Amino acid sequence: MRLHVDQRHERVLELVRERGSLRVAELASELGVSAVTLRRDVEALAAQGRVQRLHGAVVWPGDTTTEVRERPSGAEGAVIGMIVPTTNYIFADIVRGAREAVAAQGGRLVLGVSGYVDTEDSVQADHLLSGGAEGLLVAPSWFGGVPENGQEKWLLEHDVPAVLVERLAQPGNPAAVLDRVRTDRAHGAAVAVGHFANLGHRRITAVLQEGPHANQITAGYLAAVQALGLDVDRTAAPTVREHGDYEASVDYLVDAVKKRGVTAALVHSDEDAIVLVPRLQACGIRVPDDLALIAYEDEVAGLSDVPLTAVAPPTRSVGELAAKLLLERLAERRSGQQPGPRQHLDLLPELRVRSSCGGESIAE
Template sequence: MRLHVDQRHERVLELVRERGSLRVADLAAELGVSAVTLRRDVETLAAQGRVHRLHGAVVWPGDTAAEPAPRRESAEGAVIGMIVPTTTNIFADIVRGARETIGAQGGRLVLGMTGYVDSEDPVQAEHLIAGGAEGLLVAPSWFGGVPVDGQEKWLVDCEVPTVLVERSAPAGNPAAVLDRVRTDRAHGAAVAVGHFAALGHRRITAVLQEGPHATQISAGYLAAVQSLGLEVAAGAPATREHGDYEATIDYLVDAVRKRGVTAALVHSDEDAIVLVPKLQASGIRVPDDLALIAYDDEVAGLSDVPLTAVAPPTRWVGELAAELLLQRLAERRNGLPPAPRQHLELLPELRVRSSCGGETSAT
C-alpha cells in the first residue's frame, strides 16, 4: 500500500535516524517510490532542518560518520538529448520521468522527435550533440523494436554516452553492448494470460498491433499459453496494421463463434476501446461472451466497459534510463573506469477492472 506523504516523511526520518546516512537512490528503492519523489521528500525535510542532504545522500543531523560515496556527482548544467518517435502514447510518461530526473539533478533535457522515420534518428542525434548534448537517451524508430540492415551503426559510432529506451538489440548485434532500459512486455502478456486462466478460460487469443512491441507480446502470450497447458487459438497471435479494425472484428467474431475462444488480449488499449462497441454490434458482448485485457493502460479505464489492462511502468523507464545515463556522464567526467553495462527490464502490472467479468474496478 502506498504511503501518504506525511507517513513517508516519518519513515524516511526513522530509517535515516537508525542508520545515520543513506543514499537517496537506495532509500527510494526501499520505500518503493521513484527517485524523483524521494528527492522531493528529502528536500522538504532538509529545509525543515530534520535531515542533511549531501551529494546524493541523506544524513542524520549531527552524524559524524563518513557519508556514503555517491554513485555519481550532480548533473548541474548538463544537457541531455532524448530522441523519441513521438511524445504521445507510452512516450509521454517516459519523457516526463526522464525530464524530472535530470532536472532534479540540475540538468536539462532537450527533445528530438523522428515520427517513426528511422533515417531521422541519426539526423536528430547530430543536431542534439551539435547543440551541446553530453549524452543521449534514444528510442530508435526500429519497426520491430530491434535493428536490421545496419540501423544501429550510427548509435555504436556515437561520440557521447547513449542509453536505449524501450528498444533492444539481439545478442551478437553491435548495439547489444549499449546500456538499455525497457519494459518486459513478454512478462506482461504472460500475466494477462495467467489471469484469464485463473478465471477459467481455456481458449485465449491475442490481437496485436504491428510495431516495436508485437514480437515481445507475442512471445509472452505463446509461452504462457503453452506453459499453462491451454489451447493456442487458431491464427493467434493475430498481428494487424494499426487501424485495421474490420479485419480484427472479423477474426474475433469468428474465433468466438466457430472456435470457442472466450478471452482475448488486445494491444493497444486504444484499439480495445474501439473494438468493444464493434464487437457488441456484431452480437459479441464484453465480458459475457468475450473477456478482454488491453495492453498499455493509457486510457483503458475510460472505456464504456472499463478494461482490465497490462500497465507498463513507463515513468520508471524514463527515470531509470536517465539515472543510468547520468552515471555514465559522471564516470566520464571523473575519469573513472566504467561500471558494467546494464540491460534493465521492468515488469508491468495488471490493473483489474470489469472487462474480464466479476472484478472490482481499479484506477
C-alpha cells in the same frame, strides 16, 4: 566556404590557444561543422598531443582553466538529448519521467522527435549533439523493436554515452553493448494469459498491432499458453494487424468466438480495444459476457464504457531510470572513473483489473 581538414585543425588550435579552453559544441558552431566532425578533429589533435580533451571541452596542453577546474565531478548541470518516435502514447510519460530525473540533478533535457522515420534518428542526434548534448537517451525508430540492416551504426559513431529506451539490440549486434531500459512486455502478456486462466478461460487469443512491441507480446503470450497447459489446438493463435485495421480485427474476433469457442482476448493497444468493444457488440458479442478483454497499455483503458482490465507498463519509471543511468555514465566520464558494467534493465508491468474480464468461472 568549407575549410579543408588541415585548415580546420589549424583554426581549432588558434582558437584554443587564444581562449585556453572551449566547449566542443562552441567550436563546432564557430567553425560551421557538425559536432561529430569537430569531435573527430579534436581526437586527432589530442592524439598528437597538441590539445587536451576534457569531458566535452578542448583545452590547451598544460592549461587548467577555471572553467574546466570548476566543472562538477558528478553529472550536475548536464544537457541530455532524448530522441523518441513520438510524444504521444507511452512516450509522453517516458519523456516526463526522464525530464524530472534530469532536472532533479540540475540538468536539462532537450528533445528530438523522429516521427518513426529511421533515417531521422541520426539527424536528430547530430542536431542535439551540436547544440551541446553530452549524452543521448534513444528510442530508435526500429519497426520491429530491434535494429536491422545496420540501423544501429549511427548510434555507435558518436563519442557520447547513450542509453536505449524501450528498445533492444539482439545478442551479437554491435549495439547490444549499449545500456538499455525497457518494459518486459513478454512478462506482461504472460500475466494477462494467467489472469484469464485463473478465471477459467481455456480458449484465448490475442489481437496485436504491428510495431516494435508485437514480437515481445507474442512471445510472452505463447510461452504462457504452453506453461499453463492450455490446449493449443483449441486456442486461437495471436494475430498481428496494421494499426487502424479495425474491420479485420473485428472479423477475426467474431470468427474466433463463434466458430472456435474463444472466450477471452488480449488486445494491443487499449485505444484499439476501446474501438473494438462497440463493434463487437454490434456483431452480437458482448464484453465481458461473451468475450473477456484485457488491453495492453493503460493510457485510456479505464475510460472505456466498459472499463478495461489492462497491462500497464511502468512508463514513467522507464524514463526516470534511463535518465539516471545516463547521468551515472556522464559522472563517470567527468571524474575519469572506469565505467561500470553495462546494464540491461527490464521493468515488469502490472495488471490493473477492471470490468472487462468479468469474474465468473468459464465452464470447460
